[in-house]
Amino acid sequence: MSGLSPAPPVLLARIGKPNSVSLDSYVADGGYASWKKVLEGVKGGEWTPAKVTDMVKASGLRGRGGAGFPCGMKWTFVPTKEKRGDKPVYLLCNADESEPGTFKDRLLIEKDPHQILEGMMLASFALDVKHAYIYIRGEMVHGAEILDKAVAEAHEKGFLGTDVLGSGVDLTITVHRGAGAYICGEETALIESLEGKRGHPRIKPPFPAVSGAWGCPTVVNNVETLSCVKHIVDRGAEWFKGVGRNEKNTGPKLYCVSGHVEKPGVYEAPTGIPWEELLALAGGVRGGRKLKAVIPGGSSAPMLTAAEIAGVPMDFDGLVAAKSMFGSAGIIVMDETTDIPKAVTNIAKFYAHESCGQCTPCREGTPWLLKMLRRIVNGEGKKSDLDLLLQISNQMGNGMTICVFSDAAIAPVISGITKFRGEFEAYIEKSTKPEFEQKAPTDLTNEIADRKAAGIHS
Amino acid sequence: MSGGQNLPVAEQAGNPRVGEHGALSCGRTLSFSRETRADFDRLLGRYPTKQAALLPTLWLAQREWGWISREAVDYVATLLELAPAFVWGVVTFYTMYNRAPVGKHLIQVCTSISCHLNGAEEVFHECKKRLGGLKTGEVSSDGKFTVVEVECLAQCDKAPAVMVNDDDYFVITKDKLDAFLGGLK
Incomplete structure (x- = not known):
């Protein structure tokens, strides 16, 4: 597959630029062009919610939070206007990143908040959402401040609010801080927590798409997933599908590599990059030691021995075939000295x-x-x-x-x-x-x- | 997050705790300062129900008083028209609401897997030792330090990671501990 050749980063393209968190620098880099394009096309019927949903479906985007559920399909579970009556639809951005070994969402939040907001705007348009929330974990105090500021700037510049850019579309985003509870990353626990309760997961069904926050249809998407939505609308579904190992494992993906490696960090690579190439990106095992085991998808994923992970494509299906899981792509590397x-x-x-x-x-x-x-x-x-x-x-x-x-x-x-x-x-x-x-x-x-x-x- | 300056002496940092359930209500009522009250009023407009403002309101309470006492619970419950027992249930579910006063510097050492692989447990124990043998969660006699162990802070590439109040500190290995602690005035 040609989709695995290295390419300039997309999700991380703006990381490291000066003042990357400001709206002006985001716009200077072409940010909010998709949001403008879609809104300008609303009245002429060039852009419809269904068109955005179809693009996301066609892209093959799978949820980046852990479960890997197809994002577009999740969106289609929201009942139509006729069925839901006057109930609003809510979009919740899951920024409760707490899985041990996972730190990619923190990077996106702290360095490129407008990318997330634009993804949320486009998703909100597709889902007819008027009020979206970002549920950010309590420990990310500065991340919450950065997002708050970004939301305020977007309101100021008219990218959020009522009748956004004269399109007739209304949208508000609220940043909501958690207070320290890993379980609130589970989508129904997140909803309970947002409602002001203990974060106890709910029995499903009903799924949030039918009855979520305040009993209304609700979609919960991860930070990275929503960031991908922005780029899918920017560059098209075909582009997204063209990056990655096969049509079930598509798009650029953020890999969090930590533990016993030379250069721990977040690496962007096509979904399905072979294990050896990913390890090489992170500089290999620390101190030239031998690899003992790898936890490939955050602490919830079964660990693999060095022999078991050899040659494995690092994606949803590749890791299931290796009897582990891709989870949140939190890759914890353990060398031969590990007890x-x-x-x-x-x-x-x-x-x-x-x-x-x-x-x-x-x-x-x-x-x-x-x-x-x-x-x-x-x-x-x-x-x-x-x-x-x-x-x-x-x-x-x-x-x-x-x-x-x-x-x-x-x-x-x-x-x-x-x-x-x-x-x-x-x-x-x-x-x-x-x-x-x-x-x-x-x-x-x-x-x-x-x-x-x-x-x-x- | 310097805890408890406006509270009765018995509840201030350094004094014996009142136990797992925090300070018992002593009939004293608290209320937000004018500034915090304005922040609270703004909060309400963001949610379709009053109850949904509970977590952010508790954050405001912790900002105002440094920790969540039973009096604070009663006050927040009144503001949001909730039962105090319900509010207390929420407070105890989340780890970041302090149910007792904490030191000026709340040192939160991550000991989850990636930090563990980089020696975080030793850092945690050594940190308490160098602060005069502090116990977990205890306030040092000068009121300056509290050390706790926390779960993954999503800073695994900068292990061992430590948070002090709201700020992040990276790669706090054992040999950097003295410089790190010395930097906390």
Whole structure:
């Protein structure tokens, strides 16, 4: 496929330019041309919402937040005007980027906010949205300020507001800050949180497209997804389809590479770039060491061994074929010095801390996985622990819970134990306590208990 | 985010905590300053329901008082016509609303996977040690520091990442800790 040849960056084209966050510099680089073009074509019927939706559908754009659902198809699930009556449609930009290993949306927010806004404007036009929200995670304080300022500038210059550029189109954007909760990146939890509640995922159906924010049809799209929409309207669906490995994995994609590499960072490459080429972009494994394992799609993705990831196309289907997932394209590289049981324990700590507490298998299961893993790496593990960990994991996943958090929590545990069992067994063999003295220590979730007692970050 | 200057002495930084549920209501009523009240009024116009303004209103409360006390919960509940118990439920769900006063510098050390692979846990423990053996979430005796461990800050390429109040600090390795802490006045 020719679509994999390197090309000048599109999504990251303006990163690093002076004052890239200002509206003037965005317009000077050709920004808001698509928004103007579409609005000017409204009255003459040259541009219709359906035309924009069709372009996005034809582009093959898949959601960049983690699930990889076709974006255009998601939009078509919104009921027609006749069916929804006078209910408004809401567009929510998911800027709650919290998946460990993922940091691409932060870059787009902090360096090129107008690109996101233009994508939101075009999506809002396609979906007949009058009020769109950006839900940004609480920790990105400066990102929220940058977006707030960008929205204010866009209102000032007439790109937002009532009767935008004389087209009859009305649109307002509001920036809404979260307050520290990983689960709010799940779209129905995000909606609950926006409504002013605890971020508890909802039972689906109904899906947000039918009944989302305030019971109205709602589309939730990721920051990078919406940024892609802008470029699809700029350059056409065919261009987007032409970049990438095949027609199901299209467009330029942002890859977040972190861990044991020479040059960690966000890299833009055609969707489906082979693993070796991506690793080379990030300067290879740090210190010339050997690769041990890779978590290819944020901490929720099963880890792959060096042998398993060799030659894998880094995209939605390539990683599913390798029995992992593309997720948020947060690629965590672990070299030969990595202690896998400790890394798995660290990830288990994240999920134990972030479980929203609604469903019993997840609320109870995630701290148990952590306790047992802690027991093992603290040199108090039992031989039976590994099978018990797998057994508990299997009781937590596969549709036992309202959302997929629980499945995410068990992926690193199952893949870690299955693929690096010897390392876990080595800890257990070195166990300092005779088997008959071993019991579940009560203080193994120490720091989470500490945080709770303090009432700070708990 | 310097906590609690306008609060009763018993609730100020450095004094014993009132426990997991924060300070118990002592019947004192709080209210926003005129400036914050104006920000609050602007907020309401952005949402179709009053309840949706809850998270931003709690942010305003934290900006005003440094943390979310039971009195603040009662006040926010009254403003938004919600039950205080409901508001408290929301406050406790999110990690960033402080339910106790914090030091002038709230040091938030990320220990999630990419930072872990770059030695973040050691940085976290060493940080507490160098500040006189502070416990997690505790305010130092001079009221200047609180250290907590947080989950992924989306700065994985600059690991270990640390946030101090609203600001981001990058690549805070163990050998850079003294310079980093020295820079926090």
